[in-house]
Amino acid sequence: MEMKTIVPPIKxxxxxxxLVPWIMDVADKAHSNGKWxxxxxxxxxxxxxSGFKEALLNDTNPHIINFYKGIQDGTITPAIVKHYLEKEGxxxxxxxxxxxxxxxxxxxxxxKDFSSLDFLFLSRAGFNGMMRFGGKGNxxxxxxxxxxxxxxxxxxxxxxQVSKVKSVINNHWIFTNKNFSDIIPVATKDDIIYCDPPxxxxxxxxxxxxxxxxxxxxxxxLSETRAKFILSTWHHNDYRDNEMIKKL
Ligand SMILES: C[S@@+](CC[C@H](N)C(=O)[O-])C[C@H]1O[C@@H](n2cnc3c(N)ncnc32)[C@H](O)[C@@H]1O
Numbered sequence: 001m002e003m004k005t006i007v008p009p010i011k012x013x014x015x016x017x018x019l020v021p022w023i024m025d026v027a028d029k030a031h032s033n034g035k036w037x038x039x040x041x042x043x044x045x046x047x048x049x050s051g052f053k054e055a056l057l058n059d060t061n062p063h064i065i066n067f068y069k070g071i072q073d074g075t076i077t078p079a080i081v082k083h084y085l086e087k088e089g090x091x092x093x094x095x096x097x098x099x100x101x102x103x104x105x106x107x108x109x110x111x112k113d114f115s116s117l118d119f120l121f122l123s124r125a126g127f128n129g130m131m132r133f134g135g136k137g138n139x140x141x142x143x144x145x146x147x148x149x150x151x152x153x154x155x156x157x158x159x160x161q162v163s164k165v166k167s168v169i170n171n172h173w174i175f176t177n178k179n180f181s182d183i184i185p186v187a188t189k190d191d192i193i194y195c196d197p198p199x200x201x202x203x204x205x206x207x208x209x210x211x212x213x214x215x216x217x218x219x220x221x222l223s224e225t226r227a228k229f230i231l232s233t234w235h236h237n238d239y240r241d242n243e244m245i246k247k248l
Contacts, residue, residue, distance in 0.1 A: 006048045006168065009081075009120060009161040010067060011129030013203075014042055016196060016232065020049045023230060027192055030228040034190025037227070039180035040197050044068060047173075047194075048165055054172040058183045061133075061207040065177040067116040071166050072173065076116055078163045082155060084117045089150025092125065099147030111138045124158060125149045133206035140205070181217055187227035195222070196232040200244050212244070219248040 005020050016023065023046055027036075036052035038044075041059045059065055070076035088106065095102030103125060110118040123131060126141035134140040176183070180197065187193050197218060198210035222229055234242050 003049075006045070006164050007161055008043045008045050008048060008165055009158050010043050010064065010123045010131070012043050012123075012131040013129070014196065014198075015045055015129075016042075017045050019232070020046060023194065023232075024049060024051075026230055027194070030192050032190060032192040032228060034188060034192065034227070037183065037187050037191050037193045039183040039193065039195060041175075042196060044165070046196070048168050050194075053170065056174050056176070056183065056186070058176045058178055058180065059207075060177065060179060061131075062177045063114060063116070063119045065175045066114070067119055068165075068169065069175050070116045071162065072169050072171075072175065076162070078159045078166065081117070081120065081162050082159045085121070085150050085155045085158060088121055089155065092149060093147050095147070098145070099149070100143055103143040107139050120158070124154075132203075135206065137206045180214075181221060184218075184221040184225055187225050189226040191227040193222075193225065193227050193229040194232075195229060199234045200242065201240075202234065215244045215248065 005017060007017060008015075027050065035054040035056055036047060036050045037056045038047050039058050041047060041057040041064065043064070044057060047055055047057050057068070067076070092099045092102045095105075106118050106121050106125075109115070110122055122139050122141070123129070125144055125146075126139075127144050130141045132140045180195075184193060195218065197214070198204075198208040200210055200212065200215050204210065222231065233245070235245065236242060
């Protein structure tokens with residue numbers, strides 16, 4: 001029977017929701033009985049569908065890590081998210097300027113306090129579910145232009161996503177905010193590493209700078225690891241090939 005993919009409450013442009021069945025098909029063939037490791041977890045969609053009891057999930061973006069740690073330690077619950085989104089959604093709906101004024105208020109508040117709930121708000125009220133940070137680590141995606149964004153059906157959808165994610169995260173899952181080079185070397189031969197790094201030569205933001213040196217370091221660390229690994233990357237687009245594939 002085909003399983004339904006667990007969809008995370010936060011969004012980003014690199015999200016692999018549609019590739020999950022394919023990635024897990026490859027992972028199943030590895031018959032790993034160790035940990036699921038993601039040095040670049042992003043939204044976490046792959047991990048949440050991995051079925052592993054033990055996981056090591058890492059990202060340089062602290063907001064992602066704090067958000068999921070909050071779900072793990074119970075400071076963010078479905079009830080808290082519901083209450084927060086109802087309250088903030090009402091303010092967005094009744095704000096001046098078709099919601100723009102309130103979106104900006106939440107954005108400015110997040111850029112000072114970095115609250116995980118405001119992070120969720122921005123992720124779900126930003127343009128096209130994108131996540132991007134400016135030169136000072138400030139939220140850099142504009143409003144989706146929908147003042148009624150947090151209607152009841154949408155809130156229920158997000159709250160259900162929080163519940164679902166909460167049900168798969170257990171105490172054997174570890175979330176860390178480090179560079180990938182601190183994560184890959186800790187993998188043992190029983191583990192499986194899923195690597196989904198920023199794509200060399202594509203977009204860059206505060207948490208997604210990716211150089212040729214990073215690409216080489218990743219190559220070296222994956223060459224040395226005793227764990228099995230899966231690497232997502234890009235092959236070519238309309239303009240050019242990913243030269244790193246040939247090089248490394
Ligand atoms: C392509 S996204 C991962 C998407 C994820 N697989 C998903 O489905 O949502 C790459 C992630 O790597 C993180 N990242 C960028 N540079 C990093 C580094 N040097 N070490 C660890 N994580 C990094 C970014 O913050 C971003 O979340």
